[in-house]
Amino acid sequence: MSHNSSLVWRLWWLRPWNSNPLMRVSDRWEALLRLLVVALMLLAVPVAAAVGTATYSSSAERISVENAAKTEVPATVLTEPKQTVAAGPAQAAHFEAQIQWKRDGDLRKGTIEVRRDTKVGSTVQTWLGPDGLPGDPPQPPGSAVTNGIGTGVALLVGVGCALLALLWCVTKVLERLHAVRWETELRGLGRPIGT
Known part of the structure; x- marks a missing residue:
């Protein structure tokens, strides 16, 4: 089995609707959040393209009007x-x-x-x-293209950073909760010394 197929198989077992009873509820929520982050990033691409196009159009019109007055x-x-x-x-x-x-x-x-x-x-x-x-x-007409692309890329990077920061924070909180739960369960397993 190749490394790629093994990775796909592991990702398949991490799906939130997995019927495995060993999968914790928090793991299901984390997997669901990861899917939501991927979906929002995919949705952000056409939104960033639309915003970049609108910025390009307004910049091109503004540059044209300004250049005509010079x-x-x-x-x-x-x-x-x-x-x-x-x-x-x-x-x-x-x-x-x-x-x-x-x-x-x-x-x-x-x-x-x-x-x-x-x-x-x-x-x-x-x-x-x-x-x-x-x-x-006069400004060159190409600066409108730069404005449009810059705005679209900045929006896409901003959304990506915000979503990754959210995912990181939730993952750290869940890791901390898991550690506390493990510690509680381990203390319940041990017997006091001398008994």
């Missing part, structure tokens, strides 16, 4: 780049400079992040938000 304009650098974040072991230094651009016939000024070697008077492309102020560049 416009790219040429701007002139007015000041030398100033370091705003020092370089560290895990990050690069960041530099900002004041810029000027024309929008709807008006000259406007603002501050954006630039490269360290940017010269005063040079032209840089900057993205303006719906308010007409410099903002972040």
Whole structure:
């Protein structure tokens, strides 16, 4: 008999509806809880997929609306780049400079992040938000996919961890109850010394 068939046979004997009189009631409840955990995990997969899909759809729509409201304009650098974040072991230094651009016939000024070697008077492309102020560049559409997958996987992992924690706690409580019962039965078997 192979190892796999022996494992299947042992699992079959652990079923809660087993007629074996040696199987304790607590063992039946534990086996039933294990089956319930497996069923809930299987049920969590389509739920997590639905939540991930809904997150993807809303993220894709939000990104599309935000990107449509952004416009790219040429701007002139007015000041030398100033370091705003020092370089560290895990990050690069960041530099900002004041810029000027024309929008709807008006000259406007603002501050954006630039490269360290940017010269005063040079032209840089900057993205303006719906308010007409410099903002972040458009997000790639692929970030909606990342949001959807991340949400679905996080939900699935969270449900799995919660169910495994519940199963672990119940198993530990049952082990403790079994130990107490064994100790009580063993004390009842022994006779006091000298009798």
